[in-house]
Amino acid sequence: MRFTLLALFITMAWGQTGIDIAKMVDDKVLPKDMSNTTKMVLTNSKGKTRTNMMMSKSMDGNKKQIIWFMAPKDDRGVAFLKIEHDNKDDEMRMWLPAFKKVRRISSKRKGDAFMGSDMSYEDLTNRDIADYDYNRLDDETINGTLCYVLESTPRTSANSTYSKHLSWIDQSSLTILQEHSFDKRGKLKKEKTFKYQKLKDYFVMDQVYVKDVQKNHSTEVTFEKLEVDSGVKSALFQEKNLKRIPR
Amino acid sequence: MKNIFKLPLLLLPASLPAQINFSGEINPNVMTRTSDQSQINLPYRLLSLDLGFTMGNWDLKTNSVIEYRNKPSESTFDLREIYLAYFPEWGEVKIGKQIHAWGSADGNNPTDNLNPYDYYYLFEPGVGKKIGTWSIATKLYYGNYQLEGIITPKFVPNRFPYGETDFPISIPEKPTIDYSVQDELELGFRVQTTVGESDFGFSMFRGNDRSPSLSTIQYYPKDENQPGSTERIIPQLGYRTTTVWGLDFVTFTGDFSVRGEGAIFKTQSPLLKLNLFKTPLNLYELHQEITYAQYVLQVEYISASGLTITGQLLGYSINNQKYDWFQTLTQELVTFAPPTFQPGMGTPFAIFSDQSFLLSSLGTLMNGRLELRGATMIDIGEKGKMLSASAAYSPWENWNIDMSVTLFSGDKDDPENTFGKMEAFSHTKLGVYFNF
Numbered sequence: 001m002r003f004t005l006l007a008l009f010i011t012m013a014w015g016q017t018g019i020d021i022a023k024m025v026d027d028k029v030l031p032k033d034m035s036n037t038t039k040m041v042l043t044n045s046k047g048k049t050r051t052n053m054m055m056s057k058s059m060d061g062n063k064k065q066i067i068w069f070m071a072p073k074d075d076r077g078v079a080f081l082k083i084e085h086d087n088k089d090d091e092m093r094m095w096l097p098a099f100k101k102v103r104r105i106s107s108k109r110k111g112d113a114f115m116g117s118d119m120s121y122e123d124l125t126n127r128d129i130a131d132y133d134y135n136r137l138d139d140e141t142i143n144g145t146l147c148y149v150l151e152s153t154p155r156t157s158a159n160s161t162y163s164k165h166l167s168w169i170d171q172s173s174l175t176i177l178q179e180h181s182f183d184k185r186g187k188l189k190k191e192k193t194f195k196y197q198k199l200k201d202y203f204v205m206d207q208v209y210v211k212d213v214q215k216n217h218s219t220e221v222t223f224e225k226l227e228v229d230s231g232v233k234s235a236l237f238q239e240k241n242l243k244r245i246p247r
Numbered sequence: 248m249k250n251i252f253k254l255p256l257l258l259l260p261a262s263l264p265a266q267i268n269f270s271g272e273i274n275p276n277v278m279t280r281t282s283d284q285s286q287i288n289l290p291y292r293l294l295s296l297d298l299g300f301t302m303g304n305w306d307l308k309t310n311s312v313i314e315y316r317n318k319p320s321e322s323t324f325d326l327r328e329i330y331l332a333y334f335p336e337w338g339e340v341k342i343g344k345q346i347h348a349w350g351s352a353d354g355n356n357p358t359d360n361l362n363p364y365d366y367y368y369l370f371e372p373g374v375g376k377k378i379g380t381w382s383i384a385t386k387l388y389y390g391n392y393q394l395e396g397i398i399t400p401k402f403v404p405n406r407f408p409y410g411e412t413d414f415p416i417s418i419p420e421k422p423t424i425d426y427s428v429q430d431e432l433e434l435g436f437r438v439q440t441t442v443g444e445s446d447f448g449f450s451m452f453r454g455n456d457r458s459p460s461l462s463t464i465q466y467y468p469k470d471e472n473q474p475g476s477t478e479r480i481i482p483q484l485g486y487r488t489t490t491v492w493g494l495d496f497v498t499f500t501g502d503f504s505v506r507g508e509g510a511i512f513k514t515q516s517p518l519l520k521l522n523l524f525k526t527p528l529n530l531y532e533l534h535q536e537i538t539y540a541q542y543v544l545q546v547e548y549i550s551a552s553g554l555t556i557t558g559q560l561l562g563y564s565i566n567n568q569k570y571d572w573f574q575t576l577t578q579e580l581v582t583f584a585p586p587t588f589q590p591g592m593g594t595p596f597a598i599f600s601d602q603s604f605l606l607s608s609l610g611t612l613m614n615g616r617l618e619l620r621g622a623t624m625i626d627i628g629e630k631g632k633m634l635s636a637s638a639a640y641s642p643w644e645n646w647n648i649d650m651s652v653t654l655f656s657g658d659k660d661d662p663e664n665t666f667g668k669m670e671a672f673s674h675t676k677l678g679v680y681f682n683f
Contacts, residue, residue: 044614051644073645073682076270089444099373100348104446106499112549116615217614238388240339244306245268 018134021148025174026129031202033059033232036223038067042117045216052115055246057232062126064237068245069115079242082107084126092121095242102239111161118190118210118219122161123181131158137166142178146171162189173203188213199228265303271296276678277317280671281654287413287674290316290323290367292375306332310379328379338387344379347397349437349450350508351495355561355594355605357510357541358450358493361397361435363457365406366414369595370653378403391441399433404486405457415655415672416665426462426485428455429517445498452491456591459484462516463532463575464583487535489514489592502548509542511566512592521575530575537588538567541597552610559605563590563597599665600626616641620651630658631666639680647680 016024038054053071058064063084069075077097084090090107106112110122137149147168154160163186168178175196183189195207204226211218272295278287293315300307310328315321330343350356354372362377369376382399408414409421433454440447462485470476493510515536545559570585590598597603607622617640624633637651652675657667 042614048614048616050614050616071644073270074272074647074680076682091441096373098375099353100346104497106504107444108499109502109549111551113553116553116611235336239393240334240386240388243339244301244334 016136016148018136018150018152021136021150021169022129022132022134022152025169025176028174029202030061031200031204031228033057033229034062034204035225035227035230035232037225039222039224040115040117041220041222043218043220050116052117057236057246059232059234059237062124064234065124066237066241068242070245077245079245081237081239081242082124083237090125093239093242095239097243102242108159110159117221118212118215118217119208119221120161123190123192123210127152128158131155131160139171140168142168145177147177175203175205183214197226199226202228204228266301267299268301269296269298271683273681273683274678276649276676278674278676281652281673281675282671286317287672288316288318289408289411289413290314292368293322304334306334308332337389338385340386341384342382344381345384346374346377346379347382347384348374349448349495350493351446351448351497351506352508352543352545352559353506353557355543355559355596356495356508357543357594357597358448358491358495358508359594360452360454360457360489360491360510360592361399361433363403363405364595366595367406367408378406393437393439395437395439397433397435399454400431402428402431402433402455402486404459407458413672415669422459422484424459424485425483426519428486429520430488431455445496448493448495450491450493450495452493454489454491454592456487456489456514458589458591460487460589460591461533461586462519463530465527466529466531466583485517485519487514487591488517491592504547506545506547507543509540510593511538511540512590513538514591523576526575528576531572531581531583532575533583533586534571534573535585535588536567536569537565539563539565539588539590539593541593543594543597554608554610557605557607557609559607560602561594561597561600561605562602563593564601596624600628600631602627626666629661629664631664632656633666633669645682647682649676649678649680651676 035057038056040052040054042050051071052069052075054067054069056065056067065082067080069078079095081093082090092105092107094103094105096103110125111120113120114124132152132154135151137151140147140149147170150167150169152165152167154162161184163182163184166180167176169176173196176194178194179192180188181190181192189212191211191213193209194205196203197206206223206226208221209218273293275293276291278289279285280287291314292312294313296311298309308328308330309326312325312327314323314325326344328345330341330345333340347361349359349361362380364376365378380399380403381401382397384395384397387394407418409418411417433452435450435452437448437450461482463483465481465483467479469478490513491510493508495508497504497506499505516534519532542562543559545557547555547557549555565588568588572581572583573579574581603624603626605622605624608620610619611617612619617638620637622635626632633653633655635651635653637649639647639649641647654673655666655669657664657670659667661667
């Protein structure tokens with residue numbers, strides 16, 4: 001009996017393949033919407049920093065996102081709208097107050113840096129589970145937390161700028177604690193770490209640290225004044241709302 | 248009496264969120280000629296302030312500037328914009344003095360003729376070169392479509408640097424406008440839609456030329472009986488009307504962004520409302536009908552290191568010209584030489600030459616603290632080019648030190664060459680920006 005239970009446990013623990021783990025993470029219940037104030041600190045190889053402040057609202061698991069830039073002052077008023085579509089090209093638009101124009105930008109140039117940071121547009125976009133192949137590696141422990149280690153390799157359909165990602169996923173909360181991303185040559189490009197806080201029934205990311213190891217440049221993003229399921233409406237994600245900084 | 252003042256407050260829902268927001272910049276700067284380091288004495292915007300009030304779906308927005316001239320030291324206040332904006336579910340409505348922006352390309356927009364230009368600020372990016380006008384604008388968002396309509400009841404011409412000897416192309420003195428605009432009402436509409444990863448826009452605008460042109464002449468023939476008599480022609484100016492049809496698009500192919508605009512302009516002389524009892528016998532009217540076109544094709548590339556390179560091809564062509572001179576009182580057609588056509592609408596840089604190419608680059612270093620720009624504009628049809636390079640450094644947050652050099656080079660054998668006329672304007676510029 002004990003042997004049977006042990007065998008069952010081992011099967012359950014080790015029977016999950018990479019795709020199983022990816023599906024578990026993908027199926028995780030996410031907030032219907034999220035709002036926060038974002039502080040982004042960019043640090044270059046000489047230790048010089050630059051700080052951006054933003055306000056952000058998103059819904060549908062970040063498929064719709066709108067960001068207003070608050071600081072530095074010469075960026076204040078600039079805003080960014082992203083809408084991911086399942087069956088057609090994503091839309092990315094920026095409001096430039098100095099030009100009084102909403103400027104459409106390419107959603108296919110996923111490798112472009114977001115506002116000079118170490119996060120690319122691809123890093124900010126959801127990954128479609130069907131666009132990747134998954135391979136489970138040996139479990140590891142990070143800071144006392146037992147993690148799945150998942151290797152994700154993009155297929156051609158992902159149109160990715162990376163060759164693969166290694167993700168360390170907390171086995172209890174199914175949150176990604178750490179990720180290494182590799183460039184097309186297979187060399188380590190970025191190291192990312194993530195921190196979370198519990199809000200209502202969700203584990204919500206409240207800090208991201210990205211280091212571009214090739215450029216020796218880092219970005220630290222802190223999410224403050226987090227709110228989830230606050231009733232953000234779909235109608236907010238329109239061009240006209242780029243022109244109005246929310247209260 | 249006191250109750251009357253309380254009524255507007257009672258009408259405002261107490262629960263509406265309200266906020267005042269402001270931002271601006273202070274920008275002292277100095278321009279000196281590269282030829283002799285003498286200072287170029289033109290006015291510039293020393294202070295710019297955006298002040299707004301938001302309550303619920305309503306915004307009140309203003310933009311004010313202090314325009315300053317170094318010699319003699321003088322400043323002028325200019326309220327560039329003040330308008331009320333309402334944002335219902337279906338779109339937006341704006342009423343007041345405002346600046347509009349149409350078109351997909353950057354900097355040069357043949358389809359954007361809603362506002363006149365301030366020629367003192369022709370080299371400013373974005374809306375810095377435009378003059379606000381009193382207008383009503385409505386924009387409707389419907390699925391993938393945007394429909395915009397604009398009505399401008401009051402005409403405003405371009406602001407030209409009359410009598411400014413330091414301006415690159417000087418205009419001696421402000422001309423007398425003999426015929427005011429016949430119909431000040433200007434109308435425009437634009438439709439934009441999204442198809443895949445492309446946006447397409449179609450627009451139409453009917454308005455008055457932003458610069459005056461020849462409307463009539465008073466003609467005094469040589470008097471054979473008077474020795475020393477000569478033929479005299481006194482030109483009289485007015486404003487033509489122009490209708491613009493425009494198309495613009497943005498699309499993406501591979502690593503490139505492609506933006507383009509094209510516009511066809513139909514310009515004609517308006518029917519002058521003259522009092523025939525007061526019309527002189529020697530008055531001759533010019534009736535003109537001209538069709539011309541402008542286009543801009545822009546390709547943009549961003550490298551892996553974040554360097555942005557933009558190439559723009561600008562073109563201008565006159566497709567059809569028709570000039571008729573007739574004596575006002577008798578309506579008899581006469582033969583006078585037609586004037587050289589100068590368009591009264593369109594993007595200014597496309598008027599400088601029939602075809603030109605603009606190449607620009609932008610890169611940032613030091614964590615975004617240092618911004619480097621370069622640009623060159625080459626007249627493809629004739630000899631002439633402009634080169635500029637600038638560096639902007641931010642030593643502390645909200646501060647910028649900006650240095651630039653701009654050089655013009657034209658055909659020395661052609662006195663009418665536009666870039667040649669601007670050679671004396673080749674300059675360096677040093678400025679400090681403080682954003683608040």
